[in-house]
Amino acid sequence: MPVPDEIFRDPVRLAKFADRLLRHGSTRALVFMHVCGTHEHAIARAGLRSLLPDSLRIIAGPGCPVCVCPPEEIDLAARLALEAGVVVATFGDMLRVPGRISLAEARSRGGDIRVVASAAAAVEIARHEPGREVVLFAVGFETTACTTAAALLAHPPDNFSILSAHRLIPPALEALAGMEGLALDGFLLPGHVLAVTGPEPYDRFVRLTGRPCAVAGFEPVDILLGLESLVRMANAGEAGLVNAYPRAVRPGGNSRAVEAMARAFTVGDARWRGLGTIPGTGLDVHPERQRHDARHRFALAGETIAVPDDAPGCLCSRVMIGLAEPEDCSLFGTVCTPETPHGPCMVSAEGTCRSRHLYPAAGSVGGTRTVTDREGGAS
Ligand code: SF4
Incomplete structure (x- = not known):
């Protein structure tokens, strides 16, 4: 039972x-x-x-x-919206994560950037607007990657493609x-x-x-x-x-999800914000599905511009690998808050700085606050 x-x-x-x-x-x-x-x-x-x-x-x-997504990938998504004129569909967490510019800034400059709750929702946009190219900025670990895989395998319309920023955890x-x-x-x-x-x-x-x-x-x-x-x-x-979680985790996992990922993606190297390039941690669109690969489909003139992983004063790169606590950052809770985030760790509902800011270390046992900021995550 x-x-x-x-x-x-x-x-x-x-x-x-x-x-x-x-x-x-x-x-x-x-x-x-x-x-x-x-x-x-x-x-x-x-x-x-x-x-x-x-x-x-x-x-x-x-x-x-969202936090480990490097600035150059955010920049690529912004450029797809601004230079290629495509609809970029993204999870809500991603909107304010800083790159050269954030996707929120790209939207304010005229980019058609829409928040979706799932890969299937992005496919729906493509179906309803056959005259537009729709690119899902696909961010997340295996839990989200399998839903992107399902969307890729379910015969999406030709005007749908993905910019894969999925990451795998074990090699990391x-x-x-x-x-x-x-x-x-x-x-x-x-x-x-x-x-x-x-x-x-x-x-x-x-x-x-x-x-x-x-x-x-x-x-x-x-x-x-x-x-x-x-x-x-x-x-x-x-x-x-x-x-220690046997009610959800079983040997072999979800075999259909694992199989879907193997059919939709190939494993490649990927750069993580704060960690550099880690072999075998990226998921690239499988060559058989190349027409749904935004990297292959849209040739942007010029190189994506590299920007530092951290804004001045931000310790996110160290926070993300446990070498610093949010409280070590002089901007934490003063200049940098969920309303005025300076780094991805304060933007995302899954970011360490944001969680610590919402629930300071001496917080009550069992939690008493209503959590309304968990929507739009991309694990
Ligand atoms: S508190 Fe803000 S500025 Fe400091 S590490 Fe966290 S996200 Fe970066």
Whole structure:
């Protein structure tokens, strides 16, 4: 019988698991990284950091797909709207992320940029406006990439194409594990991503790096269960992957979604804002579907202009890899707020700076604020 989600939000259970984690404790200081904007939001909202023992630290990695999208890809989307005259369909989170110019600025300069909630919605625009070229700026990890794949495979109209900025997580973890200055004792893996892919793509990572990994869901108890598994493995010196989210993550994942991605895309290298180019983390449109590949379809004159990953004073590139906390940034909460964001981490609903700003570290356990800013995400 399915277990209702409320159980994983129950304050009594939350206190019990937090107490177990405190007593279970770690025999040494441990640092775990999550790579999921939804995890950061849930952790900040529930005030989970305030429940952890001092010896246990959880830091945010590059888990916000909008944030890791490099400026040159945003620039390309803006140029498609402004120079090629196409309709650019984008998720709401992407609109204000800075590039050379943001998509919001491109819209104010006359670009036809429309916010959609799904790839299917962008296809609908193309069907209803056969005289216009419609390009979906496709951003997101595996959870979103499979929906873009489904749209590509469902015989979209000829005037529909995608600008793929999708990213894959497992090879990015390998890059993080080897990064200088980052001493990580384990990884909390995003449950919704592994519900799509299954745990198998992480076998290589565990084998190569010997790090503990735990898949966790997004309710407070789910996250504590995942952390407890990580503490236990780290203290025992074990590597492995524990599935602490079995109600959603199963061996093999969603086979239809995995197959759709394999048919719609090929794997390539991709640049991440703040991390540089990581081999095997990009999804390019499969050559068989080239007529729906905006990169192939539209030849723009001149090169896309490179701009720095960070605006002056913004530490997003360091925040996204756990080398800085939002509070380390002198602009945090003063010059840079959700209303006046200076970097992608404050723009996106999945950005670390935005979550910390909405729910300061000492926030109440269980969360009391109404969350209305989760729409338009692209995980
Ligand atoms: S607070 Fe703003 S300026 Fe500072 S790192 Fe975060 S997004 Fe960048």
